[in-house]
Amino acid sequence: MPASRYTVSDVMTHTAVAIGREASYKEIVELMHEWKVSALPVLEGEGRVVGVVSEADLLPKEEFRRAEPRLPEQLEEASKAGGVLAEDLMSSPAVTVHPDAPIAEAARIMARKHVKRLPVVNGVGMLEGVVSRSDLLKVFLRPDEELEEEIREAVLGELAPGTSLDFSVLDGVVTFRGPVRDRALIPLVARAVRAVEGVVDVRMELDGAASTAA
Numbered sequence: 001m002p003a004s005r006y007t008v009s010d011v012m013t014h015t016a017v018a019i020g021r022e023a024s025y026k027e028i029v030e031l032m033h034e035w036k037v038s039a040l041p042v043l044e045g046e047g048r049v050v051g052v053v054s055e056a057d058l059l060p061k062e063e064f065r066r067a068e069p070r071l072p073e074q075l076e077e078a079s080k081a082g083g084v085l086a087e088d089l090m091s092s093p094a095v096t097v098h099p100d101a102p103i104a105e106a107a108r109i110m111a112r113k114h115v116k117r118l119p120v121v122n123g124v125g126m127l128e129g130v131v132s133r134s135d136l137l138k139v140f141l142r143p144d145e146e147l148e149e150e151i152r153e154a155v156l157g158e159l160a161p162g163t164s165l166d167f168s169v170l171d172g173v174v175t176f177r178g179p180v181r182d183r184a185l186i187p188l189v190a191r192a193v194r195a196v197e198g199v200v201d202v203r204m205e206l207d208g209a210a211s212t213a214a
Helices: 025-035 072-082 103-113 134-141 144-159 186-194
Strands: 039-044 046-055 117-121 127-131 166-170 174-179 199-207 208-213
Touching: 025 039, 039 127, 046 117, 103 117, 103 134, 127 134, 144 166, 144 186, 186 199
Parallel strands: 174 199
Antiparallel strands: 039 046, 117 127, 166 174, 199 208
């Protein structure tokens, strides 16, 4: 099965706005508004990421303006309500990703950690950019013709050399049609095609029986 050609470095924003530990609450809000982002990396030294301040870290100041925390799980959030500097507000250590990570890995981290943006750091923790949910969706902008070429050469050329499989790509959906001599190839091809970055779905319409590949 061909490995994904796309990594975080292919889709991330290389010029990222960031703040230092001493950035004020108001400065953070102003930067988020100006740059239209939901979180900012916090840097120290030459650019090492030590934390992230997100909208969720800022909201307790409004949430607990008049009300006291009543539940144990609210205590950590309430402690940030009095924060005025980035170092008081940030979540640390930062949840980050490396530029050579597959974009699927970045997506899993975002889903597991419930974050919308990830600082992209090198091997020593220095900021190289930021990747967002919308960045990860860029692969679905790949033209159908490009997907078709990769499937024909990288997938079928490896899994079924010399075998003629009829397929088409429309709006990212790959549909295989017609007879197949070796039925054992079907699940292998389906999984490999689904792994191609930019493929939305894989459908098998073989021998007259229409189905959607699992």
